[in-house]
Amino acid sequence: MRWGELIRRLVLVPPTLFGVAVIVFVLLRIVPGDPIAMMIPPGASEADIGRLRALYGLDQPILQQFATWLGQVASGDFGRSISVRQNVLELLLARLPATIELALVATIIAVLLGVVAALVGILLRGRRAEWVVDGGIGVLLAIPDFLWALILLLLFGVLIPLLPISGRVDPEIDLNLHSNFFLIESILTGHFDIAFALLHHMILPALALALPFAALVARLLKASLAESEDQDYAQVARARGYSRPSILLHEVFPNALIPTVALGGVQVTLLLGGTVLVERIFSYEGIGNMAIDAVINRDFPLIQGLVLAFAVMFIALNLLVDLVVTMLDPRLRHG
Amino acid sequence: MTATLTIEGLKVAIGAANVLRGVSLEVQPGEVRGLVGESGAGKSMLGRAVLGLLPANASVTAGRIAFEGRDLLAMQEAERRNLLGRRIALIPQDPMTSLNPVKRIGGQIGNLLRHHLGLSKRAALMRATDLLNEVAIREPKRVLSLYPHEISGGMRQRVLIAMAFACDPALVIADEPTTALDVTVQRQVLQLVERLRLRHGSAVLFVTHDLGVVAKICRSMTVLHAGRVLEEGETANVLVRPRHAYTRALLAATPRADRPAEALRPVPPDLTDQLWSEAHRLDQVPAAGAA
Ligand SMILES: Nc1ncnc2c1ncn2[C@@H]1O[C@H](COP(=O)(O)OP(=O)(O)OP(=O)(O)O)[C@@H](O)[C@H]1O
Ligand SMILES: [Mg+2]
Numbered sequence: 001m002r003w004g005e006l007i008r009r010l011v012l013v014p015p016t017l018f019g020v021a022v023i024v025f026v027l028l029r030i031v032p033g034d035p036i037a038m039m040i041p042p043g044a045s046e047a048d049i050g051r052l053r054a055l056y057g058l059d060q061p062i063l064q065q066f067a068t069w070l071g072q073v074a075s076g077d078f079g080r081s082i083s084v085r086q087n088v089l090e091l092l093l094a095r096l097p098a099t100i101e102l103a104l105v106a107t108i109i110a111v112l113l114g115v116v117a118a119l120v121g122i123l124l125r126g127r128r129a130e131w132v133v134d135g136g137i138g139v140l141l142a143i144p145d146f147l148w149a150l151i152l153l154l155l156f157g158v159l160i161p162l163l164p165i166s167g168r169v170d171p172e173i174d175l176n177l178h179s180n181f182f183l184i185e186s187i188l189t190g191h192f193d194i195a196f197a198l199l200h201h202m203i204l205p206a207l208a209l210a211l212p213f214a215a216l217v218a219r220l221l222k223a224s225l226a227e228s229e230d231q232d233y234a235q236v237a238r239a240r241g242y243s244r245p246s247i248l249l250h251e252v253f254p255n256a257l258i259p260t261v262a263l264g265g266v267q268v269t270l271l272l273g274g275t276v277l278v279e280r281i282f283s284y285e286g287i288g289n290m291a292i293d294a295v296i297n298r299d300f301p302l303i304q305g306l307v308l309a310f311a312v313m314f315i316a317l318n319l320l321v322d323l324v325v326t327m328l329d330p331r332l333r334h335g
Numbered sequence: 336m337t338a339t340l341t342i343e344g345l346k347v348a349i350g351a352a353n354v355l356r357g358v359s360l361e362v363q364p365g366e367v368r369g370l371v372g373e374s375g376a377g378k379s380m381l382g383r384a385v386l387g388l389l390p391a392n393a394s395v396t397a398g399r400i401a402f403e404g405r406d407l408l409a410m411q412e413a414e415r416r417n418l419l420g421r422r423i424a425l426i427p428q429d430p431m432t433s434l435n436p437v438k439r440i441g442g443q444i445g446n447l448l449r450h451h452l453g454l455s456k457r458a459a460l461m462r463a464t465d466l467l468n469e470v471a472i473r474e475p476k477r478v479l480s481l482y483p484h485e486i487s488g489g490m491r492q493r494v495l496i497a498m499a500f501a502c503d504p505a506l507v508i509a510d511e512p513t514t515a516l517d518v519t520v521q522r523q524v525l526q527l528v529e530r531l532r533l534r535h536g537s538a539v540l541f542v543t544h545d546l547g548v549v550a551k552i553c554r555s556m557t558v559l560h561a562g563r564v565l566e567e568g569e570t571a572n573v574l575v576r577p578r579h580a581y582t583r584a585l586l587a588a589t590p591r592a593d594r595p596a597e598a599l600r601p602v603p604p605d606l607t608d609q610l611w612s613e614a615h616r617l618d619q620v621p622a623a624g625a626a
Contacts, residue, residue, distance in 0.1 A: 126391055232432040239386045239427075240420030240447055240498075250446075254437045330437055330482040 002326075002333075009322070013315055020311045021073075021304065025066050028300050034058060035082040035298045056082060058300075069304070078308075079301035083293065088305040092287065096309060097180035098168055099275050099286030105183070105202050106209035107268055113210065114217025121218065122225040122248060137222075140215035146277040149208035153281060156204060164201050166283040173197055205282040213271050220264045224256035231255075258329045265321030269314050337404040339364050339506050339538040340385065345398035347380055347389065347562075353618055354380045356562040357398065362506065367532065367539040369553035369570065371546060371585065373607065377562040378542045379428075382508045385540075386425055387415055403505060421451040424499040424537075426509040426528070430491035430516070434483040440494055441479030444501065451502045466497040469534075470527055489520035493527065500531045507532065510542045525552060546589040550574055558582050560607075561614035581610060 036052045053059045057068060072079060078088035121133035143151075157165030169175065169182065175194060177185050183202070186194040228234060229252050237247045275288035283289070287306055294302040326332045340362040347355040355377050362368045370378050383389050385400055385407065400407045402423060407415060427433040435443055441463055448459040460479070467475030470493040483491055492512065499507050509528060513521040529552055532539050541553055549556050549570055556574075557567040558581065566579040577583045584602040 232427060232429055233435045235388060236425060236427050236433045236495075237435075238388055238419075239425040240450070241416040241418065242420075242450065243416060251435050251438075255435070258437070328437070331484050334482070334485060 006319075006323075009319060016315060017308060017311055021070070021308060022066070024304055024307045025069070026062060028298075028303060029062050029065070033298050035300055038297050039082070056300075069301075078305040081294075081299050081302040083297035083299040084302070088301050091290070091302065092305055092309050094180055095285060095287045095290050097182070098284065099272075099279070099288055100313075101181060101183045101198075102202055102206055102279070102284065102286055103209070103268070103272055103275060105199070106206040106213065106271055109206055109210035110213035110217055110271070113214035114221060117214065117218035118221035118225060119248070119253075121222045122229070123245065125226065125229075133218075133222075137215045137218045140211050141219065143212065145209050145212050145271075145274040146281065148211050149205065149278045149281040152204045152208050163204050165204060167201060168285050169194075169198050169201055201284075205278050205284050208278050208281075209271050209274050212274075213267065216267055217260065217264050221256060221260045224259045225252055228252045228255040254328070258325060261321060261328060262325045265324065266318060268317055268321075272310065272313060272317075336364065338362060338401075339366070339403060340540065341399070341401040341404075342381070342385070343399045343401075345381070345384060345400060346396045347377075347384055347393055348396050349390065349393045353614075354393065354562050355384070356614060356617060358559070358562065358564055360557050360564065360567065362538045362540055364505065365532075365536055365538055366555060367541055367553045369549035369556035370540060370542045370559060371544055371549055371556060372559035373544060373602070375561075376559045378544075378559055379510055380562075381559070382425070382510050382540065382542055385508060386419060386423065420447060421502040422504055423506045423508070424502070424504040426492075426496055426499045426507060426512040428511045428514060430488050430495055433495055434491055436483055438482070439479065440481055440483065440486070444479070444494070444498055447498055447501055462501075466501055467494070469500075469531065470494070470497045472497075488516055489523065492516060492520075492524055496524070496527055496531065500535050500537065503535045504537050507537050507539045508542070509539055511544070513543075513548070528552070546574070546585060547591070558585070561611050563614055563617075565610075581606060 034053075035056065036049060036058065040049055040052065050059070057065055060068070069079065076089065078092070080086065081088050081091060084091060117133060117137060121130060121137070124130040124133060153165050156162045164170070173194065175182060175186075177189075177194075179185050183195055183198045186192070186198065225248065229248065234247055234252050237251045238244070242251075275286060276291050277288070278284075279286045279288035280292050287309060290302070291306045293299075294306060338361045340360070342358055342360045345355050345358045346353065358377070358381060360368070360370075360381075370381065372378055380389070380393070384395060385402075387407070389395070395408060402418060407418075434440070441460065444463040444466060445456065445459040448454045448462050449456070452459075452462075454462060463479055464475045467478055472478050472490060472493055478486060478490070478494075486494075492515075496512070499509075507528075512528065513524050516524060525548065528539065528541075531537075541549070543549060553570050555568065556570045558565045558573070558579065560581055566573060566577065566582050573582060574586065577586060581602070584600075584606055587600045588602050590599060
């Protein structure tokens with residue numbers, strides 16, 4: 001991706017977000033159920049309900065509501081959550097780092113596991129043991145992340161209670177950190193005890209998110225490795241007397257990485273989507289967990305903010321993937 | 336004097352199909368031997384067998400391959416790898432796909448020199464510059480810093496030729512090194528191979544289906560068909576007095592400067608059909624004997 005392309009992509013970001021906002025805004029108001037219905041006590045009078053609706057501006061036509069909201073968003077005000085009664089932006093900024101850190105740890109685990117599995121699999125290529133690797137990858141791929149979450153919860157939380165199964169960190173730990181990126185900040189500032197406590201809590205949800213993604217990485221990478229190994233340059237490398245492991249690592253792997261990152265990188269969005277259920281299962285205080293509450297309570301402003309937050313992450317991720325692919329593939333750099 | 340390459344009764348099968356049916360062939364030190372035959376004759380398989388690059392589903396079922404008297408098939412893997420790229424080198428057919436697309440030319444040549452000659456990074460770089468000079472690449476320093484897609488096909492083939500001769504090999508296997516190139520570049524590449532093999536004193540097994548090329552650069556030649564050697568000998572003798580009907584047909588199908596193009600006759604399909612069924616009949620003989 002060259003500069004022109006990058007700028008073109010950046011220019012497209014605002015219209016994309018606008019489109020997402022329109023769709024969410026309209027959908028929320030078309031489907032039955034609204035926040036007022038969720039908050040009124042039984043036996044409230046029609047007049048009370050009307051007054052509440054007016055208070056939140058829900059009595060206005062949709063177009064009018066949208067214009068008002070858009071104006072606020074443009075000035076950095078995402079409104080107030082109806083169910084939590086807090087500023088939406090503040091809520092997001094408090095919870096988003098937890099989700100980003102969880103997704104990051106999960107991605108790192110997945111990439112490590114996936115790369116090792118793919119390399120082992122390709123080394124065993126053509127032998128019977130290759131089936132074991134392929135089979136294992138298939139099993140991991142067939143079980144979705146929320147099921148892994150339940151399995152891990154039962155295994156290591158209940159049956160053999162080795163690891164904490166709820167929350168981001170023990171309440172009694174004094175964090176005393178400046179940002180909400182607890183893990184990253186504690187590592188950067190050398191508070192490894194805190195980092196360890198955080199990871200302790202993160203490991204099960206991260207693993208649940210990581211396992212299917214690791215399988216995906218392994219399958220993509222192994223297929224790309226196999227394809228690259230059959231290319232002429234790999235054959236010619238064999239004719240130069242390099243050993244097979246050396247060829248796989250130095251000649252084949254850098255080539256196989258390109259399609260793997262291009263196809264697999266975008267799939268991190270799936271992992272991000274997976275945080276919704278997995279965070280819920282482990283009572284992890286990220287935006288995924290918060291999204292479920294927001295939907296249950298029909299908390300329109302919060303849902304709108306959350307969807308935009310996810311959209312921004314997805315767009316950023318896609319850009320990042322394209323940048324990395326460009327770095328890996330010289331043919332894209334020079335066109 | 337020991338031959339550089341000795342192949343005796345080599346049989347290679349892919350699955351149930353025989354690809355080489357008892358091929359024998361010798362390449363003497365410094366000799367250029369042409370290996371000719373139609374597509375599917377088994378020329379590439381022969382080269383790959385020598386380099387130990389047979390496809391996974393192929394196997395050597397009989398015969399011997401010796402390099403400077405040492406049995407390549409019986410050799411330890413590490414010992415064989417030590418010969419490959421250093422004493423036995425390959426000039427591949429397709430320069431467009433034979434260089435690693437994500438590595439710089441300099442890195443690819445440098446790796447080879449460091450691997451086989453144990454040169455330091457700096458010494459390898461200097462030697463790589465010399466090598467590119469040797470194959471008449473201008474601005475070698477700049478080319479070393481480029482990726483394969485940034486240079487032409489002819490340049491890439493020069494780079495591959497430079498790499499083949501980089502460690503002064505005793506034997507170079509050139510598998511149709513010019514077929515992927517256009518005609519003017521073909522001639523330059525042929526001259527280059529000729530010059531380098533003289534300078535480095537290498538023997539060459541030159542795979543081609545072009546008798547014109549054989550006549551130009553090969554001292555001896557072997558005619559392969561359906562995995563069998565039909566005829567072999569000094570190029571001059573074979574081309575002037577071909578003994579096998581197939582060689583005569585090949586000659587009649589080859590364009591020559593002293594002959595009008597109308598005189599060209601393709602190899603008659605009857606003849607190739609007959610040769611193929613002969614080969615298949617030969618396959619049955621041992622089975623029939625065993626039964
Ligand atoms: N990977 C493979 N799997 C199965 N059969 C193969 C494979 N590669 C080649 N063959 C068969 O082996 C025989 C010999 O092929 P080879 O590539 O040696 O021919 P060639 O003489 O080099 O032909 P060409 O002039 O087209 O390069 C052919 O009949 C071909 O169909
Ligand atoms: Mg061939």
